[in-house]
Amino acid sequence: xxxxxxxxxxxxxxxxxxxxxxxxxxxxxxxxxxxxxxxxxxxxxxxxxxxxxxxxxxxxxxxxxxxxxxxxxxxxxxxxxxxxxxxxxxxxxxxxxxxxxxxxxxxxxxxxxxxxxxxxxxxxxxxxxxxxxxxxxxxxxxxxxxxxxxxxxxxxxxxxxxxxxxxxxxxxxxxxxxxxxxxxxxxxxxxxxxxxxxxxxxxxxxxxxxxxxxxxxxxxxxxxxxxxxxxxxxxxxxxxxxxxxxxxxxxxxxxxxxxxxxxxxxxxxxxxxxxxxxxxxxxxxxxxxxxxxxxxxxxxxxxxxxxxxxxxxxxxxxxxxxxxxxxxxxxxxxxxxxxxxxxxxxxxxxxxxxxxxxxx
Amino acid sequence: xxxxxxxxxxxxxxxxxxxxxxxxxxxxxxxxxxxxxxxxxxxxxxxxxxxxxxxxxxxxxxxxxxxxxxxxxxxxxxxxxxxxxxxxxxxxxxxxxxxxxxxxxxxxxxxxxxxxxxxxxxxxxxxxxxxxxxxxxxxxxxxxxxxxxxxxxxxxxxxxxxxxxxxxxxxxxxxxxxxxxxxxxxxxxxxxxxxxxxxxxxxxxxxxxxxxxxxxxxxxxxxxxxxxxxxxxxxxxxxxxxxxxxxxxxxxxxxxxxxxxxxxxxxxxxxxxxxxxxxxxxxxxxxxxxxxxxxxxxxxxxxxxxxxxxxxxxxxxxxxxxxxxxxxxxxxxxxxxxxxxxxxxxxxxxxxxxxxxxxx
Numbered sequence: 001x002x003x004x005x006x007x008x009x010x011x012x013x014x015x016x017x018x019x020x021x022x023x024x025x026x027x028x029x030x031x032x033x034x035x036x037x038x039x040x041x042x043x044x045x046x047x048x049x050x051x052x053x054x055x056x057x058x059x060x061x062x063x064x065x066x067x068x069x070x071x072x073x074x075x076x077x078x079x080x081x082x083x084x085x086x087x088x089x090x091x092x093x094x095x096x097x098x099x100x101x102x103x104x105x106x107x108x109x110x111x112x113x114x115x116x117x118x119x120x121x122x123x124x125x126x127x128x129x130x131x132x133x134x135x136x137x138x139x140x141x142x143x144x145x146x147x148x149x150x151x152x153x154x155x156x157x158x159x160x161x162x163x164x165x166x167x168x169x170x171x172x173x174x175x176x177x178x179x180x181x182x183x184x185x186x187x188x189x190x191x192x193x194x195x196x197x198x199x200x201x202x203x204x205x206x207x208x209x210x211x212x213x214x215x216x217x218x219x220x221x222x223x224x225x226x227x228x229x230x231x232x233x234x235x236x237x238x239x240x241x242x243x244x245x246x247x248x249x250x251x252x253x254x255x256x257x258x259x260x261x262x263x264x265x266x267x268x269x270x271x272x273x274x275x276x277x278x279x280x281x282x283x284x285x286x287x288x289x290x291x292x293x294x295x296x297x298x299x300x301x302x303x304x305x306x307x308x309x310x311x312x313x314x315x316x317x318x319x320x321x322x323x324x325x326x327x328x329x330x331x332x333x334x335x336x337x338x339x340x341x342x343x344x345x346x347x348x349x350x351x352x353x354x355x356x357x358x359x360x
Numbered sequence: 361x362x363x364x365x366x367x368x369x370x371x372x373x374x375x376x377x378x379x380x381x382x383x384x385x386x387x388x389x390x391x392x393x394x395x396x397x398x399x400x401x402x403x404x405x406x407x408x409x410x411x412x413x414x415x416x417x418x419x420x421x422x423x424x425x426x427x428x429x430x431x432x433x434x435x436x437x438x439x440x441x442x443x444x445x446x447x448x449x450x451x452x453x454x455x456x457x458x459x460x461x462x463x464x465x466x467x468x469x470x471x472x473x474x475x476x477x478x479x480x481x482x483x484x485x486x487x488x489x490x491x492x493x494x495x496x497x498x499x500x501x502x503x504x505x506x507x508x509x510x511x512x513x514x515x516x517x518x519x520x521x522x523x524x525x526x527x528x529x530x531x532x533x534x535x536x537x538x539x540x541x542x543x544x545x546x547x548x549x550x551x552x553x554x555x556x557x558x559x560x561x562x563x564x565x566x567x568x569x570x571x572x573x574x575x576x577x578x579x580x581x582x583x584x585x586x587x588x589x590x591x592x593x594x595x596x597x598x599x600x601x602x603x604x605x606x607x608x609x610x611x612x613x614x615x616x617x618x619x620x621x622x623x624x625x626x627x628x629x630x631x632x633x634x635x636x637x638x639x640x641x642x643x644x645x646x647x648x649x650x651x652x653x654x655x656x657x658x659x660x661x662x663x664x665x666x667x668x669x670x671x672x673x674x675x676x677x678x679x680x681x682x683x684x685x686x687x688x689x690x691x692x693x694x695x696x697x698x699x700x701x702x703x704x705x706x707x708x709x710x711x712x713x714x715x716x717x718x719x720x
Binding site for chain 1: 377378379380381382388404405406407408412430432433452455481482539540541542545564565566567568570571572573574575577578581582585595596597598599600603605606609610613614615622623624625626627628629630631632636637640641644663664665669670673674677
């Protein structure tokens with residue numbers, strides 16, 4: 001899709017979504033450039049009017065990552081977005097009026113050779129169904145068990161998948177985002193057993209930054225640990241750059257991608273004789289300003305440990321590390337003690353090694 | 361243990377560890393009080409000298425949550441901590457000199473009626489074994505596959521468990537913390553299939569705050585999702601209060617405990633016509649200053665959504681919620697639209713409902 005491979009063993013890719021009006025081309029482009037610099041590989045824009053759909057043409061000229069048009073309610077917005085050169089359409093088929101509208105979008109996407117994401121959210125799937133429900137059915141739904149809710153969620157997605165298959169359209173990716181972490185994980189696990197299409201992972205409406213990070217890490221992380229998921233979007237009520245940074249942290253925590261050295265540092269305790277928190281924060285800040293993708297030989301794990309309990313072990317296992325004792329520490333390179341360093345010089349010494357990977 | 365039940369279906373409890381010298385009683389007590397106020401239910405202190413061990417007596421007089429003595433290298437520190445009234449001993453049996461020392465600690469703990477945590481860390485387990493390894497064995501270890509590493513880790517813990525059982529000591533809790541998330545999760549999954557003792561979950565040396573939160577959320581969260589884990593400790597190279605706050609977020613994200621209303625908010629996109637990020641941040645800040653454990657009738661989910669796509673659905677499913685449209689929003693209580701509110705008044709209106717749960 002627009003040069004980025006999703007699924008079939010490709011690296012798990014990182015997505016985000018712009019948070020300014022899509023018709024404001026300069027604002028959208030500037031946000032996409034910030035996001036791309038942060039590591040975003042696929043960008044989605046909300047298309048709520050024909051003006052938005054036409055703006056995609058101008059946006060596409062100024063960016064170099066694939067663009068996904070996010071469509072709800074009006075299938076004509078999808079058709080216009082495809083005309084404008086969108087690289088993928090995200091559709092919630094349940095909020096289109098009928099199967100005929102879905103069919104027109106599938107036909108246009110097929111002709112353009114672009115994929116469609118069937119993107120179901122817990123917050124809308126039940127709302128869509130709601131319209132067609134009687135008062136009794138609504139009451140029954142309110143009393144549904146969690147398992148029944150998850151089943152409804154998954155069945156709804158599979159019904160749409162089947163519809164696309166009947167139309168001869170197979171260039172599908174699926175998402176099943178719930179605002180509840182456990183339901184989201186269960187839903188993805190279920191659908192991954194029912195079909196082989198790539199899955200776009202995310203926990204929707206995950207809340208403000210600090211809780212959103214936790215919910216997204218658990219939901220996306222637990223699925224990736226189980227080998228489920230091909231592309232991820234962390235949703236945060238925050239600057240979208242934070243979503244991309246969090247996504248990178250999730251992928252590197254699991255060893256699925258590597259974006260720079262990983263810091264292994266202990267929480268410290270009454271044993272620690274140096275201001276480890278300060279040292280680690282300084283190192284973290286310095287490292288985040290360097291683009292490590294340039295140097296593939298750079299060390300990938302840097303341990304900074306506060307005492308003799310786990311310090312020597314972690315420092316020895318890391319590519320480079322310092323295990324502190326009383327006031328000073330031992331610098332390790334690839335498991336071997338190199339020299340004694342003071343707490344004051346620790347960051348400088350580590351950065352020097354990182355800058356000259358040949359010395360490791 | 362000291363009034364807190366761990367395991368056998370008890371609520372998953374939250375632990376942390378002090379980060380000041382244990383012999384500095386006033387500093388330790390003041391940190392424990394801050395941690396308890398934040399939600400910490402079990403506290404651990406590092407015992408690295410006999411002075412530390414004796415300080416436990418004075419600390420215990422001034423706190424009202426159970427205290428765990430963290431012991432490494434010297435079994436006599438465990439004996440002295442038990443004498444001082446420690447409510448539990450954390451031991452890494454691998455770094456004691458021999459089985460006789462372990463036996464003395466088990467005997468004293470049994471007599472005092474307190475449990476022992478067999479706490480193995482990836483950073484120390486291999487270091488301990490290292491001492492006894494030949495150069496060839498070291499090389500073999502360095503070339504171990506991940507699976508073999510995890511096996512060694514789990515087998516090592518089970519060997520210690522068996523030793524305690526042979527001594528007739530069964531008041532055991534186990535931890536198997538690795539600095540690598542996937543290995544940690546695999547190790548806990550394996551051991552949970554091998555024995556029925558309660559498990560203390562954590563990812564060790566997880567790094568600075570922002571990455572530590574991600575690693576701990578994935579590791580601890582994935583295990584809890586699988587029904588594994590009885591007590592948790594989030595390790596962060598940061599203020600220990602952050603560890604407790606993160607632990608509460610993990611547990612409430614999974615619906616395992618509830619510490620206050622949960623905010624469901626969308627990430628916003630080009631559809632959103634209000635400054636949702638600001639509204640959510642203000643609401644989050646206000647909510648965090650109120651102790652919601654006092655009012656069990658307070659709403660538990662508060663949705664704040666930016667547009668008509670998922671907004672009405674999430675707002676309707678939450679106990680209370682606002683779904684914004686163009687400039688204003690609809691306030692929902694228990695699924696029913698109550699009134700129109702402006703973006704400016706949104707936080708005030710939500711807080712008013714939260715403060716008077718009877719009106720919902």
